[in-house]
Amino acid sequence: xxxxxxxxxVSMPTIIKEGIMTVLNSKxxxxxxxxxxxxxxxxxxxxKSIFDLIIINSNITxxxxxxxNNLKSTIPNSKIIGIISxxxxxxxxxxxxxxxxxxxxxxxxxxxxxxxxxxENKSNKKSFENKLSERETDxxxxxxxxxxxxxxxxxxxxxxxxxxxxxxxxxxxxGIKSIAAMAIYAVANNIIDLNDNLNLFK
Amino acid sequence: xxxxxxxxxxxxxRNHFLLLVLERFGINLGLQEKTVKDICAExxxxxxxxxxxxxxxxxxxxxxxxxxxxxxxxxxxxxLKNTHEYxxxxxxxxxxxxxxSITENNKDLTFILIERFFEEYKQEVFKHLEYEETKVFxxxxxxxxxxxxxxxxxxxxxxxxxxxxxxxxxxxxxxLIKHLPEKNDQVxxxxxxxxxxxxxxxLRIHTIxxxxxxxxxxxxxxxxxx
Numbered sequence: 001x002x003x004x005x006x007x008x009x010v011s012m013p014t015i016i017k018e019g020i021m022t023v024l025n026s027k028x029x030x031x032x033x034x035x036x037x038x039x040x041x042x043x044x045x046x047x048k049s050i051f052d053l054i055i056i057n058s059n060i061t062x063x064x065x066x067x068x069n070n071l072k073s074t075i076p077n078s079k080i081i082g083i084i085s086x087x088x089x090x091x092x093x094x095x096x097x098x099x100x101x102x103x104x105x106x107x108x109x110x111x112x113x114x115x116x117x118x119x120e121n122k123s124n125k126k127s128f129e130n131k132l133s134e135r136e137t138d139x140x141x142x143x144x145x146x147x148x149x150x151x152x153x154x155x156x157x158x159x160x161x162x163x164x165x166x167x168x169x170x171x172x173x174x175g176i177k178s179i180a181a182m183a184i185y186a187v188a189n190n191i192i193d194l195n196d197n198l199n200l201f202k
Numbered sequence: 203x204x205x206x207x208x209x210x211x212x213x214x215x216r217n218h219f220l221l222l223v224l225e226r227f228g229i230n231l232g233l234q235e236k237t238v239k240d241i242c243a244e245x246x247x248x249x250x251x252x253x254x255x256x257x258x259x260x261x262x263x264x265x266x267x268x269x270x271x272x273x274x275x276x277x278x279x280x281x282l283k284n285t286h287e288y289x290x291x292x293x294x295x296x297x298x299x300x301x302x303s304i305t306e307n308n309k310d311l312t313f314i315l316i317e318r319f320f321e322e323y324k325q326e327v328f329k330h331l332e333y334e335e336t337k338v339f340x341x342x343x344x345x346x347x348x349x350x351x352x353x354x355x356x357x358x359x360x361x362x363x364x365x366x367x368x369x370x371x372x373x374x375x376x377x378l379i380k381h382l383p384e385k386n387d388q389v390x391x392x393x394x395x396x397x398x399x400x401x402x403x404x405l406r407i408h409t410i411x412x413x414x415x416x417x418x419x420x421x422x423x424x425x426x427x428x
Contacts, residue, residue, distance in 0.1 A: 037265070044410065045263045175380065180319050181373035185381045188312045 005117055006050045008042055009035045011057040011064075016083060016102075020055065023106040024113060039067035048075055053116055055081045055100070058092060065091050076172055079116040132173060139166040141192060144183045206239040206249045213238075219259040222404070226284040227252065227277075248274045254415070255281070258407045265410060270419035272346045278416055279339050285408050286331045293401050294324050300397065304390050312382055316374070323370045330367055334360075334412070342416065345423050357420045368409075371402050 009017045017035065024031055034051075036042040039060065048071075056068070068080070072095065082096040093099075098112050132140060135156075142152045149167075153160045171177050174185060186192045211233040214220045224231070229241055242249045251274050254266035270278070301317045304310075341355045375398055378391050 036263075040414070041263060041265050044265070044406065046406075175376035176373045177369050178373050180322065181370065181377055184312060184315045184319060184377055187315060188377075188382050 004030045004032060005052045007031055007033045008048070008051040008054045009033060010042055010054060011036070011038055011060055012055065012083070013057070016057070020100075020109060023109050026106075027110050029113070039064045039071060043067055043071055043074070049078070051075070051078050053079050053081065053113065055083060057083050058085055058089070060092065062089075065089065065095070068092070068095050076168070081112065081116060132170060136166050136170050136173075137191060139163060140170055140182055140186060143167070143179055144186055144192065146179070206242075206253070207237050209233075209235055209237055210241055211235070213256065217260055220256055222288070223255055223259060226281045226288070228280070228284070246273075247277055251277065255411065258410060262403065262407050262410065265414050268415060270415065270422075272423070275342055275346050275416070275419055275423075278411065278419070279342050282408070282412060282416065283335065283339065286335060289401075290328065290331065293397075293404075294327065297394065297397050297401070298324065300390070300394050304387065308387075310385070313387075316377065319370075319374065323367075323374070326370070327367055342420055345420060345427070357417055357424060360417065368402065368405060371398060371405070374398060375402075
């Protein structure tokens with residue numbers, strides 16, 4: 001038996017869910033599945049970070065697509081697969097890590113799931129190293145000073161895109177999103193010297 | 203799943219969070235042998251609304267799908283107002299007090315920063331609650347009480363406005379659990395965290411009632427009127 005992986009099925013007809021599970025269970029996978037009626041319900045699920053893989057039916061609507069973005073920001077390590085039947089929505093399509101088409105055969109389905117789970121394992125390993133890199137620490141310091149992405153990019157000679165990606169990593173590693181909380185983190189861990197930054201805490 | 207013939211006292215014994223639910227519906231203790239049906243009839247509450255909200259406290263992941271009637275909206279708005287009152291007069295001041303009690307005796311810099319972080323957070327929550335109390339709730343009441351609505355507002359504005367006050371709460375929990383260096387403050391941190399976890403759960407349910415029950419009901423009303 002392989003490592004236990006958790007799958008969330010969202011807005012999925014039972015027959016498709018059972019079909020996919022039957023295909024996967026016939027292989028070496030060791031899976032546990034939960035079902036959710038919609039993305040919102042999964043978003044509200046307190047233990048959602050347990051899911052390695054989220055399989056979503058393509059029948060979801062515009063509003064739900066916004067919720068996928070929320071979901072991705074709170075559980076960035078989970079992979080999202082869409083089940084594509086007909087007329088997939090462009091925005092939905094672009095949010096997916098991979099797709100299963102309704103006419104895919106079982107070996108294709110296994111291949112896609114395997115690919116997603118192996119990626120997942122890699123990124124999981126990375127997230128064990130929760131210490132910030134030197135560059136991330138530089139970005140953190142400037143963020144705390146209230147600098148914008150553009151100002152940080154100019155100061156560190158990197159692109160705005162890179163700044164945004166550092167910011168995402170900081171949030172994932174620390175579990176902290178707000179600048180104010182980052183400042184407390186930085187003081188508590190001696191990343192910034194308060195005497196040099198007194199103006200920040202007036 | 204609870205049903206309308208169940209005794210309310212039994213339900214509370216199984217899940218004491220329901221004490222808050224009763225209070226917010228204006229139901230006093232001294233429940234005797236009364237069932238859900240009895241109490242709801244006494245207080246003019248739709249039993250399915252009552253049970254759906256009780257059920258959310260058992261499992262916040264089961265989003266209720268309710269067929270809300272006009273008279274239910276008044277009940278739900280009142281419920282939400284009472285919840286706000288509880289946050290404003292009890293939960294948030296209590297957490298403030300807890301944090302102050304440590305900063306008063308201990309001039310630890312990180313806790314002084316935590317205190318400020320929480321005070322700012324509290325102001326944000328107050329602002330958010332006030333927005334709902336001055337815009338959303340009056341709009342809902344206006345919509346159900348008159349044939350021609352007088353307040354120029356659309357509920358979709360609320361959806362855009364509803365910023366995530368849960369994020370900073372999570373930040374604070376992570377600071378206390380992971381990032382603040384180990385110190386002789388464990389009991390204090392534990393008490394504070396218990397309070398924060400409890401508030402977080404309550405807030406999550408509160409948000410579901412607002413977004414999935416009230417807003418959906420108002421949207422339906424708007425569509426019927428336009």
